[in-house]
Amino acid sequence: MTESVDQPTHLSKVKHIVLVLSGKGGVGKSTVTTELALSLVEEGKRVGVLDIDLTGPSVPRMFGLENHQVHQASTGWVPVYTNESKSLAVMSLGFLLQNKDDAVVWRGPKKTAMIKQFLEDVAWGDIDYLLIDTPPGTSDEHIAVVENLRDYNPDGAVIVTTPQAVALADVRKELNFCHKTKIPILGVVENMSGFICPYCTECSDIFSKGGGEAMAKEFNVDFLGRVPIDPTLTALIEAEGGTFSTRFTQSGIYPIFKDITKMVMSKCGDIS
Amino acid sequence: MAPTKEDVPADAPEHCPGTASDLAGKADSCAGCPNQQACATGPKGPDPSIPLINERMADVKHKILVLSGKGGVGKSTFTTNLAFALSFDDSVQVGIMDIDITGPSMPKMTGLEGETIHQSNTGWSPVYVSDNLGVMSVGFMLQNADDAVIWRGPKKNGIIKQFLKDVDWGALDYLVVDTPPGTSDEHLSAVQYLKESGITGAVLVTTPQEMSLQDVRKEISFCRKVGVPIIGVVENMAGFVCPGCHKESVIFAPNTGGARKMAEDMKIPFLGSIPLDPRIGKSCDLGESFLDIYTDSPAHKAYMDVIDKIRSYVDGRS
Ligand SMILES: Nc1ncnc2c1ncn2[C@@H]1O[C@H](COP(=O)(O)OP(=O)(O)O)[C@@H](O)[C@H]1O
Ligand SMILES: Nc1ncnc2c1ncn2[C@@H]1O[C@H](COP(=O)(O)OP(=O)(O)O)[C@@H](O)[C@H]1O
Ligand code: SF4
Ligand SMILES: [Mg+2]
Ligand SMILES: [Mg+2]
Numbered sequence: 001m002t003e004s005v006d007q008p009t010h011l012s013k014v015k016h017i018v019l020v021l022s023g024k025g026g027v028g029k030s031t032v033t034t035e036l037a038l039s040l041v042e043e044g045k046r047v048g049v050l051d052i053d054l055t056g057p058s059v060p061r062m063f064g065l066e067n068h069q070v071h072q073a074s075t076g077w078v079p080v081y082t083n084e085s086k087s088l089a090v091m092s093l094g095f096l097l098q099n100k101d102d103a104v105v106w107r108g109p110k111k112t113a114m115i116k117q118f119l120e121d122v123a124w125g126d127i128d129y130l131l132i133d134t135p136p137g138t139s140d141e142h143i144a145v146v147e148n149l150r151d152y153n154p155d156g157a158v159i160v161t162t163p164q165a166v167a168l169a170d171v172r173k174e175l176n177f178c179h180k181t182k183i184p185i186l187g188v189v190e191n192m193s194g195f196i197c198p199y200c201t202e203c204s205d206i207f208s209k210g211g212g213e214a215m216a217k218e219f220n221v222d223f224l225g226r227v228p229i230d231p232t233l234t235a236l237i238e239a240e241g242g243t244f245s246t247r248f249t250q251s252g253i254y255p256i257f258k259d260i261t262k263m264v265m266s267k268c269g270d271i272s
Numbered sequence: 273m274a275p276t277k278e279d280v281p282a283d284a285p286e287h288c289p290g291t292a293s294d295l296a297g298k299a300d301s302c303a304g305c306p307n308q309q310a311c312a313t314g315p316k317g318p319d320p321s322i323p324l325i326n327e328r329m330a331d332v333k334h335k336i337l338v339l340s341g342k343g344g345v346g347k348s349t350f351t352t353n354l355a356f357a358l359s360f361d362d363s364v365q366v367g368i369m370d371i372d373i374t375g376p377s378m379p380k381m382t383g384l385e386g387e388t389i390h391q392s393n394t395g396w397s398p399v400y401v402s403d404n405l406g407v408m409s410v411g412f413m414l415q416n417a418d419d420a421v422i423w424r425g426p427k428k429n430g431i432i433k434q435f436l437k438d439v440d441w442g443a444l445d446y447l448v449v450d451t452p453p454g455t456s457d458e459h460l461s462a463v464q465y466l467k468e469s470g471i472t473g474a475v476l477v478t479t480p481q482e483m484s485l486q487d488v489r490k491e492i493s494f495c496r497k498v499g500v501p502i503i504g505v506v507e508n509m510a511g512f513v514c515p516g517c518h519k520e521s522v523i524f525a526p527n528t529g530g531a532r533k534m535a536e537d538m539k540i541p542f543l544g545s546i547p548l549d550p551r552i553g554k555s556c557d558l559g560e561s562f563l564d565i566y567t568d569s570p571a572h573k574a575y576m577d578v579i580d581k582i583r584s585y586v587d588g589r590s
Contacts, residue, residue: 023375023420025343025453026479055454056341056487100486103455103494105283108425110306111456136343136453137374138420139428165557166348169417170375177420195512195523202516206523206550208557231523234481238527 010076010123014048014130016268017154019145019183023170025136027162028191028227030058031237033133036158038248039261041087045128048079050118051092052145053135054111055104060094062237063245070095076123082245091122108140115144128270136170138177146181155268156184158224162192163211171212175219186267187222188212189260195229222267225260227253281307283460292318322468325436329469331443332367334586337462337474337500341487343453345479346508346546348377349556351450354475355382356561357579359405364445367398369435370409371462372452373428374421379411383559388412395440408439425457432461446586453487455494463498472586473503475543478534480510480526485534492538503585504541506578507531512548513570523548541585544578547571 011017020033033049040047051059060066063082070091071078079089093104093114106114124130135141157178161171171188178185190212194205206229216223230253237244248254265271280288287301296302297312305311329335338351351368359366370378379385379399387399389412398406410421410431423431441447452458463471474495478488488505495502507530512521528534535542549571555562566572 025345025375026484027344030483055456055490056343058483058487061483061486101489101493103490103497105455105460105494105497107283107306107457107460109309110283112424138422139374140424140457143422143424162344164553166377166380166553167344169377169380172418173375173420176418177422180420180422195521197514197516197519198521199519200514200517202514204512204514204516204550206512206548207553208550229523231521231525234483234523234525235527238482238525 011152014124014127016129017152019132019157021134021157021174022160023174024167027160027167029160030062030133032160032189033131034062035257036261037131039257040129046087048089048124048127048130051133052115052141054093054114057092057094059090059092059133063090065090068095076121079122089124111140112144116148119148156186158186159188160191161212163190163208168211168215185221186264187224188216189224190226192229193226224263225256227256321433321437325465326469332447333445334472335447336472337449339451339474339491340477341491342484345477345484347477348381348450350477351448352381353563353575354579355448357563358446362404366405367441367444367447368407369447370450371432371458373410376409376411378407378409378450380559381556382407395438397440408435428457429461433465436465463500471500473501475503476505477508478531479524480507480530481524482528502540503582504543505531505535506543507545509548510545543581544574546574
């Protein structure tokens with residue numbers, strides 16, 4: 001069933017929809033989603049973050065929102081807001097679990113149904129950007145999100161990778177997934193690229209370097225930037241009480257994200 | 273007839289009548305169950321593939337699953353090193369089964385990229401790294417290594433079933449199974465298909481920070497729910513020693529006590545900590561055996577200690 005044009009849905013009020021994708025796990029999709037969201041808020045945007053990693057939802061912890069609950073209103077599910085001004089709204093299956101250690105042991109059809117419900121029923125309000133954090137791979141969740149967004153013309157996908165060949169091999173599959181499903185690629189972020197030893201400032205490439213940029217060139221897509229390994233980042237994210245949300249703009253990688261965010265905005269046609 | 277454990281899938285609601293029952297897919301409790309359609313329309317009775325799988329698996333002594341809730345923590349790297357280390361003994365036959373269908377890493381990590389699977393009258397032949405180390409992966413079945421495998425659950429389950437039923441592993445001492453992150457179709461299927469022939473146990477891999485530990489706790493609750501014994505947890509990427517000045521940095525801060533404390537809290541064995549070493553990543557990218565080449569690395573000793581513990585767990589059970 002398709003929605004009739006004159007009946008606005010929650011998503012039809014969202015100006016820009018951006019997916020954060022990667023074939024590989026642990027490359028920093030959830031971190032990049034969070035950093036993009038916080039940077040967009042700094043640019044004065046109203047942002048929603050939807051976490052469709054159902055079996056490993058990281059987004060509540062990223063924003064320091066663990067133990068928060070979503071509420072049901074007549075308009076739909078009310079997302080969790082990170083602050084009073086309600087400029088950043090978050091929705092994740094993590095908010096719906098009774099016990100956060102419970103395994104969500106769901107096969108594909110149940111995951112597909114949940115994602116459909118997330119996309120239809122969350123009352124985002126008038127937001128400028130909806131960022132969608134995804135699990136690794138190209139399976140049920142990805143097919144579901146692409147199918148359910150078809151009528152809303154998503155702006156495209158930010159692809160996250162780390163520099164190793166093992167990660168790139170999977171990310172190349174994700175690029176092909178985007179081509180096949182006609183999701184535009186906004187660009188590639190190379191995360192965990194190089195590490196500067198704090199004692200001797202010799203840059204040591206724990207996970208090597210440059211692979212993401214080379215892949216972007218090869219696939220003829222934009223390269224959005226390189227984010228180094230920052231050991232203070234995990235400490236910042238992991239500190240209790242949502243310090244990441246409030247202190248991200250003071251971190252060393254914020255300037256990098258400011259640039260990445262501007263590029264993403266301009267690719268979405270959103271430059272004043 | 274009361275449903276037996278075998279025909280209640282792990283994702284079924286509490287009062288599932290059992291997939292082999294006449295009421296399957298039609299009982300009140302079936303409403304909303306993800307399997308409802310399959311149960312209502314599918315043939316009743318036990319899955320005919322299970323006896324075939326059991327027959328193949330009768331020749332496999334130990335089956336070890338490598339699991340983690342989180343991606344990128346080093347499951348595939350650990351699988352590779354474990355399998356290589358076990359195969360150092362020429363008299364031990366080892367197989368690797370890669371059930372990460374949409375992101376298979378085994379062909380690259382074992383140096384077998386570009387190889388294809390051969391079919392014979394006894395089934396599919398694995399691709400061999402050496403005489404006593406065979407590998408099976410969807411990666412060997414793609415026309416082009418970059419092709420996306422855009423498959424939903426049932427298709428993934430189908431190929432896992434085939435890997436267990438149709439691959440001619442021969443007699444194996446160890447079958448090491450590399451899995452994708454999470455707790456979904458692949459995990460449920462592997463457990464379901466191997467239930468009768470028996471899984472020796474699962475090795476859980478995690479990095480030290482809470483972001484990964486929170487997903488491993490989910491994996492532990494999964495193992496307990498479906499009855500897979502836990503051999504223990506391995507902490508990977510713990511600390512980095514700068515090759516320039518030899519001082520150590522913590523990259524993924526164990527702010528909630530790391531894997532050791534999590535293991536204590538959850539009452540599962542802690543198998544050891546493996547440091548970050550750029551040569552591990554490099555070996556994976558080049559498809560070389562890290563443990564063969566870099567015998568002087570602190571990570572080498574850490575790996576071997578963990579692997580010894582796994583060996584003694586397995587020996588203690590047989
Ligand atoms: N640039 C970085 N420097 C240091 N740690 C990072 C960086 N990016 C991500 N991380 C850490 O790596 C882990 C994996 O990142 P995450 O965003 O959860 O990956 P994914 O969502 O792709 O699985 C997290 O614990 C995160 O804090
Ligand atoms: N101890 C380590 N030191 C350095 N790099 C590592 C280490 N363990 C894993 N890696 C690298 O990290 C990346 C992710 O590991 P991988 O085994 O693919 O994770 P998973 O299978 O859990 O997704 C790979 O590029 C791998 O080579
Ligand atoms: S649909 Fe099948 S699996 Fe689900 S409750 Fe009914 S019989 Fe059990
Ligand atoms: Mg994530
Ligand atoms: Mg893997």
